[in-house]
Structure formats: structure tokens, C-alpha cells
Amino acid sequence: MELLSATLDRVKPSPTIAVTTKAAELKAAGRDIIALGAGEPDFDTPQNIKDAAVAAINAGKTKYTAVDGIPELKQAICAKFKRDNRLNYTPSQISVGTGGKQILYNALRATMNPGEEVVIPAPYWVSYPDMVLLAGGTPVIAPATLENNFKLTPEALEEAITPKTKWFIFNSPSNPTGAGYSRDELKALTDVLMRHPHVWVMSDDMYEHLAYDGFAFCTPAEVEPALYDRTLTVNGVSKAYAMTGWRIGYAAGPEKLIGAMRKIQSQSTSNPCTISQWAAVEALNGTQDYIAENNEMFVRRRNLVVEMLSAIPGVTCPTPEGAFYVYPSISGLIGKTSAAGTKITDDETFATALLEETGVAVVFGAAFGLSPNFRVSYATSDEALKEACTRIQTFCAGLM
Template identity: 50%
Template sequence: MTDRAMELRAEGRDIISLSVGEPDFDTPAHVIAAAKASLDAGDTRYTAVMGTARLRQAAALHFERDLGIATDPAQVIVSAGGKQALFEAICATVSAGDEVIVPAPWWVSYPQMVRFAGGTVVPLMTYAKDNFCFRPAQLEALITPRTNWVILGSPGNPTGAVYPAEMLLGIAEVLRRHPQVMVLSDDIYAPLNYTGEPHATLANLCPDLAERICTISGVSKSHAMTGFRIGLATGPKWLIDAMGKLQSNSSGNPAATSQAAAVAALEGPQDFLADWRETFRQRRDLVVAAINAIPGLSTPVPLGAFYCFIDASPLMERFGGDDNELALHLLEHGVAVVSASAFGGSNGFRISFAASEAVLSEALRRIEAALA
């Protein structure tokens, strides 16, 4: 699909991309200023492998202030993006024969990381009627003596699923009955929660499970800093130290200037986040209404993140039952999306509404025309 999009652009075609999970806002000015000041100060050398002391302190502040997780800077690792932190947590703990429960539809990299480490992916299917959340009983039915992780993303990519506190407490009861199971809690989209309720995360709700939870965060989605490549993780010290050993022998430290920018992001003003969240909510409502008005398409209202996971089951016979063909058809009509099957789903596609209302409106017009 990427190749075909490049071919179409080379032919002079106008392609709107709704496939990238990246905020379209400018990085805050005070963050840019901190990056420039870092360079002017000659901050261009190696740092400590697990991050500068200043950033680990700022990250500990962030985990407590924004996620309600009291942690020590020694239990924080700074990585080159949240993806690296996830990868290190899995590679530090998963061996051949181990099982990792991954709710589906899933973010595309979760199962690939597990397979790379030699583990077995155990899909846990979720559905639109449940807002793409699994129930505790579903989780318990899949746990075996070989299970060592369950991955829990809230708000989730690609569905926008948000797990409320009461559901997380039910999941915690299951975990208490299975002490070998750890939780990889991906909270990177925590600032983009449209429920009106405070963000709920397992490490905050259940401190007795803290030694079994690794929480992932960062500045990419919250502060429009995807290109800076800074991720954060906190968890039990033995795990964070093991992740540090992997980082030491693979990439080394994250970029020094990016770390200085991240300090400014975490310690600086946070009030703009509410305005960004409201803008995303308005875009979400526009997209949901337009999609549900197109014959053959439907989507639930995502409760977080900036994605709609769209069902196109009534149309799939036209595309031979292959949602990749559907995605290519939309691409031929000027809109790039990602097929549901890329996320362990089927019969549909994901779009990102991290674009202006004008761009979204034109993309939705093209989608409607393509399927008419």
C-alpha cells in the first residue's frame, strides 16, 4: 500500500493520509526553546544509558502527577520512544514457550515484539459492542502456567478503548489468582481520554500489584513530539535494570537534546493539553457522525486516543472478503487508511483523526464517493 501511495503521488495525485498516528499540532514553543538551548550549551555528548538524572526525576514527577503512580527515579528508564521501552520489557522477560496475552485488535508492534523474543502470542478478541474492552472472565480463560504477560493499552490503539476503573479492579482480581502474570500497561495516550473521568491505570488502583506492572508513557502523543523519540517506563527495579542492560548493549542512551526537550515538556505548562483534547474530541465527533452516515460503514464512538476502528462487513463481498483490497480501493480514491487485518481484526479499516477538520471532511467525502 505504501508503494502504491508513492506511485500515485509521483503521478501527481493528491493523497490524504489518515494512516499515521501523529498529532498535527506544533510542538510547544517552550519545548523547542529548551532543545535549542541544549544545543547552544553544547549538550551533544553521551548521557547515562537509562536517561539523565534530570529527566528521570521529571518522569517520576509525571508518573505521579498525571498517572497517580508514585515511583522513584531509580525505577524509571528513558528510551528512544515508547516502542523501545515496550520492546525491552518483553525481550528482558519472554523466552521460547512463554505466552503473552494480547487483546485484539492490537497495535501492530505488540505481537511482533513477542514473536521476536520467541514467545507465543495468545489473542484475546474484543468487540465493538463492548467498546473493545475485554472482561475479566475472558482474560482468566486464557491464562495458563506459561502466561507471563498481558498487554493492556488504555486508551488503546487502534480502537480508542478506555478501561474504566471498575473494569481494571476486576482484572486485578484475576491477576491476584495468577501470581506469575505481569501487566504491560501502555498509557501513552492517557491525556486523550474523552470520558470525563480521571484516567485510570492499574498501578495506581492496585499498589499491591506494583511489582508486577510495567507502565509505559512518553511525550510523543501528549506534547506532539513524535520526532524527538523519547519514551518513559516505570516498574519494579529488577525489570527496569534489566531493560537498562538491553538498552546499554543495543542503542545506548536516547539523544541528549531530546532529553532536555522532554524535561521542558514534563516540567513546563500543561494547560494546553485540555485545549488539544477538546479539539480532538470535536474531530472525533465529526468523523463518527460522517462514517455512520455512509451505507455499509459503522464505528462505535472511541473513548480515547485519535483513531476510529471502522467496520465494513456489509461491503466486504465487493472486495473478495479482503480488507486490504478495500484499503487499496480507498487509496485509489485519494485516502490512505490501514486495513483492520493489520491489527488482528478483519473486515474494515482504521483511520486517524489527527488532522484538521477541513482535511477530515474532504477525506470523508472521498471515502463516501469511493464506496457509492
């Protein structure tokens, strides 16, 4: 009898984690490595949040909690949605999980049946398709091309929807491109969804507060209130509050769906870390001033990276509206050979050669469903970014 489940044959390990792990191994072996693969801010968690966690420990708040979140955190999340998104929810409509990834997986696991489809715009966060496959569904990829600034058109969404479509996964600002949808652009998509009442909307708003140059964030249930009853709005504290390791994600949606997600979580992880929950209460209820301060640094870093990569012949690097990624195209470099003799046949060989020959770790575009590109995370120091981009320029200049 085979030990492992056949389901594992349908999925692959996370490429972003693989790149980060490889970079760490090379660095431990003594290589001079600049890792631009990880999707996490380099800032420390704000002091008020850390203080709240310590206070929770000292107060003995270290026991099991309700499966999907303490009442205080659910109230803070309801207040956040009302304050930031003009969406009204009650605590019974809130789910708190161990990071946004668990929230997304719980929702898919609780709703998908064999043969049902999920529309995913590409480029996409690497985990979306594999989570759909793990949940027994079928991912349907809808391309969002460079020509459209990596944003899905209403026509492409309409074409991807079938009678089997269960969910549409939406992410703005986007990982990996940083592309953000304006209200008008999002309204054009929600107009399509209104014509297909069997399609539910999973809006991944994790990068909501990382928006630049006056870009105004909006979310589907806010833009089209008629979608409220079939939308799961997902968010978390990882990115805006530099709390990636605290592992707190949350979502708001219809009570029936939230209850189903609670059932899944009750038989898998049970409650998220109690201390992290109390820290998240402070993150959402406390001062938000450092978000704007951090964003100023992200804008400076984004501009540095876009300018240096755009200066490379054969590379096209759009300026993103948010998040902390750029997703340059290398279509002009395919077919060339590196100084060390590596033929650049696709973005994966490009990223591999770049790491081996220069020590710069990036994630190849095929991992995100659209090639030939690569993703750079600029959530690191100006000095490291400048050195990394200089190495990328030198590497590309040596291509023949």
C-alpha cells in the same frame, strides 16, 4: 550458509508504516492523496519545548548520557507519575528509551524465554505481536469485540491466561480503537490478574492525556496497588506533546526489571538523543495547558469523522473515549464490488480499493488483529477529514 536470521521469518514489517509509505509514494507521483494512516498529531511541538532543546544545544549538552536517561528527566518522570497517577517511583525504577517502542521491546527481550506467552487483546497496536515473536515468545490473542466496545472482558482474559503466560499487555486509550477502560472495567481485569501471580502487566499508557467527554484515565498499578511490584507502566512524550520525531519513551517498574532493560539498551542503542531528553524534561515539568486546547480540536474532529462514517449504510463506527483513531466495522460491505470492479472480500481489499480509487489511505483491520474493520487517524485538519470522509461515502455508495 544463510545470511539472514530465521527469526525474521516470524515477523512482518509494520503495516501502518507500509500504508504511510505507499501514500507518500503516490503523492510524490502526483496523485491527490489524503493520508489517514499515520498515528501522530499534526500540531507542531510546543514552543517552550523547542526552546528548551535549543537551550540545551547552546549550553553544550550534546554528549553521551547515562544509558537510560539523565537524572533530571528521571526526576521529572517520577514527578509526573506521582502527580498524574498517584504512583510513587524512585529514579532507579525509571527507564528512558528511544521511543515507547524501544521500551516495550527492551522489556520483552529482557524477560521472555522460549515457550512463554504474552496475552494481547485484539484489536492491538500492530507491533505488539511481532515484538513478542522477536523476543522469542508466543503471542496469545484475546478478542475484544465490537459488541463490547472493543474492550477485553474479564472472562476473555481469564480464558487466555495459561501457566506459560509471562505478560499481559494492556493499552488504554487504545490504538487502534480509541477505547478507554473505566476504573470499574479495569478493576475487573486486575481482579483476574490477582488470581494469577505469575503474570506480569505491561501497561502502555501512551494516549493517557488524549481522553475526551469526561473520561477519567486510570492505569493498572493505580487501580490495584497489589500489582505494583509486577507492573511496567509505559508512557512517553510523543502523542500528548506532539513530539513523535523526538523519540522519547519511558517506563517505571521494579528495579530488577529496569536493570535488565538497561543492560539490553547498553548493548544496542545506549542513551536516547541528549537534546530530546532535555526537551522532554520541559515537556513534563512545563505548562500542560495546550493539552486541553489540542484535545478540544481532537474532539471536534472525532465527532466529524464518527458522524460522517456512521451515515454510511453497512458501516458501524463507535465513538471512542480517547486517542485519535476510529475503528469502523465494514461487515455490511463485505461481498460487494466497487465501481472500478474490485470485489470487497475483506478489509484489506477494501482499504486497497479505497486508496486506488479515491486516494484516501487508511489501515486495514487485519493488521490490528480484528476484521472486518479499518482504522482512521483523525490527527489531521478538519478540511482534510471532511474531504476524506466525503470520498469514503462516495466510494461506499458506489459498491454494488
